[in-house]
Amino acid sequence: MDSETSKRLSELIHKERVAHLGTLRGEAPMVGMTLFIPMSDFSLFYVHVSRLAWHTQDMEKDPRVALSIAETDDGRPDPFTLMRVTIRGTAERIPNDDRLVPDLKVAWLSRFPEQAINFTLADFSFWKIAPRDARFIAGFGKIHNLSAKELAAAGAP
Amino acid sequence: MDSETSKRLSELIHKERVAHLGTLRGEAPMVGMTLFIPMSDFSLFYVHVSRLAWHTQDMEKDPRVALSIAETDDGRPDPFTLMRVTIRGTAERIPNDDRLVPDLKVAWLSRFPEQAINFTLADFSFWKIAPRDARFIAGFGKIHNLSAKELAAAGAP
Numbered sequence: 001m002d003s004e005t006s007k008r009l010s011e012l013i014h015k016e017r018v019a020h021l022g023t024l025r026g027e028a029p030m031v032g033m034t035l036f037i038p039m040s041d042f043s044l045f046y047v048h049v050s051r052l053a054w055h056t057q058d059m060e061k062d063p064r065v066a067l068s069i070a071e072t073d074d075g076r077p078d079p080f081t082l083m084r085v086t087i088r089g090t091a092e093r094i095p096n097d098d099r100l101v102p103d104l105k106v107a108w109l110s111r112f113p114e115q116a117i118n119f120t121l122a123d124f125s126f127w128k129i130a131p132r133d134a135r136f137i138a139g140f141g142k143i144h145n146l147s148a149k150e151l152a153a154a155g156a157p
Numbered sequence: 158m159d160s161e162t163s164k165r166l167s168e169l170i171h172k173e174r175v176a177h178l179g180t181l182r183g184e185a186p187m188v189g190m191t192l193f194i195p196m197s198d199f200s201l202f203y204v205h206v207s208r209l210a211w212h213t214q215d216m217e218k219d220p221r222v223a224l225s226i227a228e229t230d231d232g233r234p235d236p237f238t239l240m241r242v243t244i245r246g247t248a249e250r251i252p253n254d255d256r257l258v259p260d261l262k263v264a265w266l267s268r269f270p271e272q273a274i275n276f277t278l279a280d281f282s283f284w285k286i287a288p289r290d291a292r293f294i295a296g297f298g299k300i301h302n303l304s305a306k307e308l309a310a311a312g313a314p
Contacts, residue, residue: 016230017230017236018227018230018236018239020177020179020188020225020227021188022177022179022186022187022188022223023186024181024185024186027184028181028221028223028245029179029180029181029186029187029188029221029222029223029245030179030186030223030243030245031177031178031179031186031188031223031224031225031243032225032241032243032292032294033225033227033239033241033294035236035237054292064185064186065186066179066185066186066187066188067188068177068188068189068190070175070177070190072229072230073173073174073175073229077270077271078269078271078272079174079175079192079269080192080269080271080272082175082190084189084190086187086188086189088185088186088187112235112236112237113234114234114235114237115235115237135189135211137189137190
């Protein structure tokens with residue numbers, strides 16, 4: 001991946017606020033919209049989810065996930081040219097008393113200030129997704145299969 | 158689901174052009190962005206995909222899919238309030254010489270006029286997704302689990 005492509009991937013991940021989280025539900029595919037924040041070097045992706053959400057229940061049973069992030073549809077004539085990346089990896093719940101949580105909360109609320117209420121609800125927790133690999137589609141036919149290390153290289157400043 | 162909620166679901170599905178398609182890949186979750194068109198009564202959803210795409214290869218091996226459609230992120234303070242629906246079902250390839258294909262092509266190009274080139278490529282086909290159920294999140298805590306029949310009721314005029 002050249003530096004221009006790498007930069008586009010980085011901008012995509014930093015700009016978009018919404019992802020679609022794929023999990024296994026009864027061994028079949030399930031996908032649901034979620035919010036996310038990336039660690040700055042893309043070595044981890046965080047979601048803050050309720051135990052009442054299906055994807056949370058799914059991750060508790062099987063940690064394998066896929067996180068799909070696409071450029072927001074801007075109404076362009078051909079939406080097939082929207083950039084998108086799928087990160088496949090493993091999800092792990094972060095206990096609410098983990099020492100990382102206060103910093104994560106600051107980062108989360110900095111991005112999603114209206115989400116403060118969810119931190120008052122006992123059923124919400126952070127989960128971290130550790131990437132195994134990524135597939136970046138930078139446009140029609142411009143497909144890049146990346147290792148976790150190559151993904152992190154795109155995140156590095 | 159009351160008639161107002163039903164209307165919102167119908168508008169969501171008709172308005173959005175982009176979905177995230179969940180498949181199984183090596184028995185693990187995979188999700189990728191796709192374009193779609195719904196049959197007017199939501200009894201089927203169509204995608205036009207290349208055999209080179211991972212989700213197509215996945216569907217050839219296991220027809221179970223989930224199609225996640227979310228309201229476009231409009232930059233609102235709290236993107237968690239974006240409406241979204243996940244349709245779970247079974248995918249089946251439509252042969253390129255099927256008698257339905259000409260009409261589907263007209264419908265597809267009416268929505269995605271820039272996609273004409275894909276109909277000149279041998280590796281693209283329509284697939285139909287028959288819903289088994291749907292989960293509509295109309296806002297924070299407003300969750301509706303729908304049977305395929307209830308989904309179709311939202312699509313009916």
